[in-house]
Amino acid sequence: MAQISITINGKSASAEVEGRTLLSEVLRDGLRLTGTHIGCDTSQCGACLVHVNGQLAKSCTMLALEADGAEVRTIEGMANDDGSLGDIQQAFQDHHGLQCGFCTPGMIMAATSLLRENPKPTEAEVRAYLEGNMCRCTGYHNIIKAIMAASGQDVTLAAH
Amino acid sequence: MYAFDFERPSTIADAAKALAQDDAQALGGGQTLIPTLKQRLAMPTVLVSLSSIPEMRGICRSDANALCIGGATPHAVVARDGGAFPALADLAGHIGDPAVRTRGTVGGSLANNDPAACYPAAALATGATIITNTRQIAADDFFDGMFGTALEEGEIITEVQFPIPQAASYQKFNQPASRFALTGVMVCRYASGVRVGVTGASEDGVFRWAEAEAALSNSFAASALDGLTLDAEGMLGDIHGAPQYRAHLVTVMAKRAVEEAAT
Ligand SMILES: Cc1cc2nc3c(=O)[nH]c(=O)nc-3n(C[C@H](O)[C@H](O)[C@H](O)COP(=O)(O)OP(=O)(O)OC[C@H]3O[C@@H](n4cnc5c(N)ncnc54)[C@H](O)[C@@H]3O)c2cc1C
Ligand code: FES
Ligand code: FES
Numbered sequence: 001m002a003q004i005s006i007t008i009n010g011k012s013a014s015a016e017v018e019g020r021t022l023l024s025e026v027l028r029d030g031l032r033l034t035g036t037h038i039g040c041d042t043s044q045c046g047a048c049l050v051h052v053n054g055q056l057a058k059s060c061t062m063l064a065l066e067a068d069g070a071e072v073r074t075i076e077g078m079a080n081d082d083g084s085l086g087d088i089q090q091a092f093q094d095h096h097g098l099q100c101g102f103c104t105p106g107m108i109m110a111a112t113s114l115l116r117e118n119p120k121p122t123e124a125e126v127r128a129y130l131e132g133n134m135c136r137c138t139g140y141h142n143i144i145k146a147i148m149a150a151s152g153q154d155v156t157l158a159a160h
Numbered sequence: 161m162y163a164f165d166f167e168r169p170s171t172i173a174d175a176a177k178a179l180a181q182d183d184a185q186a187l188g189g190g191q192t193l194i195p196t197l198k199q200r201l202a203m204p205t206v207l208v209s210l211s212s213i214p215e216m217r218g219i220c221r222s223d224a225n226a227l228c229i230g231g232a233t234p235h236a237v238v239a240r241d242g243g244a245f246p247a248l249a250d251l252a253g254h255i256g257d258p259a260v261r262t263r264g265t266v267g268g269s270l271a272n273n274d275p276a277a278c279y280p281a282a283a284l285a286t287g288a289t290i291i292t293n294t295r296q297i298a299a300d301d302f303f304d305g306m307f308g309t310a311l312e313e314g315e316i317i318t319e320v321q322f323p324i325p326q327a328a329s330y331q332k333f334n335q336p337a338s339r340f341a342l343t344g345v346m347v348c349r350y351a352s353g354v355r356v357g358v359t360g361a362s363e364d365g366v367f368r369w370a371e372a373e374a375a376l377s378n379s380f381a382a383s384a385l386d387g388l389t390l391d392a393e394g395m396l397g398d399i400h401g402a403p404q405y406r407a408h409l410v411t412v413m414a415k416r417a418v419e420e421a422a423t
Binding site: 068 | 161162163164165166168187190191194195197198206207209211236256257258259260262263339
């Protein structure tokens with residue numbers, strides 16, 4: 001066993017891990033941050049996306065020891081300081097961008113990365129960026145709408 | 161996963177030392193290796209992470225006009241900073257999905273030599289040089305059938321040098337479920353001639369298409385490929401595409417690449 005230290009949603013934390021312990025296991029089982037979901041555990045679905053040093057990463061496909069010393073942000077760190085929903089989260093609610101909500105944490109983490117890299121994406125760019133995020137419920141259209149809206153763009157013509 | 165020890169050295173020399181241990185294995189971005197470990201298809205006793213070795217990360221342009229990429233450089237960095245070789249930056253920017261690109265590395269991709277991976281096609285189409293901790297290997301001597309390479313046990317790809325062509329394009333026919341190439345073709349035009357690398361087609365893995373290279377070196381136009389066909393014998397076949405389909409797709413993607421490169 002080894003000890004790792006990470007900054008998780010702005011607070012420092014440490015955990016005892018094995019070589020094979022995944023970052024997703026530290027988050028969910030160790031730190032009880034169960035908003036990071038495990039959909040496939042095979043790098044396909046994107047439900048487990050988090051930010052590691054500001055970069056999008058599949059927490060099911062990263063060893064915890066690789067995150068030693070890193071700054072990690074999860075869905076639990078995406079609300080505003082006063083506890084209200086962040087802009088992208090609010091847009092998902094406003095535009096019905098979720099149904100069961102299983103994929104939503106990963107979608108929000110991916111959308112946040114996208115808008116940081118590309119503040120006014122086209123609809124095609126949003127769809128391309130979400131290539132690694134599976135949703136079994138919504139059919140994607142309202143997710144696309146929510147992200148376009150969160151970027152401050154008119155969505156009346158989006159995702160038709 | 162079976163249990164293993166983990167080391168994260170900060171120099172190539174220390175990584176090489178760590179990899180000299182029995183059953184040690186290199187960890188690049190883990191985008192292929194971690195799923196493999198989860199399936200218990202590999203059983204290393206120690207994993208040696210290459211993610212914290214500064215001398216293995218980053219991009220530069222050499223005096224010999226090659227784009228030199230550190231072996232542990234993630235695809236996303238090549239997509240962002242590889243502007244001196246736009247077709248290669250574009251290839252890197254279309255690997256998998258954004259999270260695969262932030263972690264997956266050029267060294268991992270070449271070492272793995274997946275028969276549907278993108279970088280191997282670029283290595284052959286550019287005549288890249290693969291630099292390891294012990295030697296330099298020409299791309300033409302590097303790939304050795306599906307998942308096979310010239311790498312020795314514990315050998316580390318520290319850098320890859322891709323000669324920058326006059327014109328180039330990589331055209332990938334997406335396999336939307338895996339997000340790899342169903343079939344992909346890279347065409348590169350140099351003063352010395354044209355090179356064509358094909359991935360996702362042959363049962364022997366990535367290959368150069370010599371007839372197309374000859375035709376395109378003679379006339380760099382899509383029409384130069386008219387009438388050229390590849391034998392379906394020996395092509396990959398699965399539910400996504402029969403061997404005949406893939407053989408046909410190679411010509412289609414090669415023509416698209418020439419058209420794109422010529423514009
Ligand atoms: C959903 C998904 C979609 C993908 N789509 C594509 C795609 O479209 N095109 C594509 O080309 N690839 C694709 N990939 C694969 C991706 O590019 C991987 O990053 C790559 O194959 C392996 O690189 P890695 O750095 O993650 O290596 P790892 O998974 O860490 O390692 C792979 C192998 O290489 C060895 N290795 C790693 N680095 C080195 C090195 N520097 N020197 C020597 N040996 C080394 C390891 O020991 C291991 O055997 C996809 C992967 C996923 C999960
Ligand atoms: S749980 Fe990590 S990609 Fe599906
Ligand atoms: S809302 Fe149910 S999987 Fe996306």
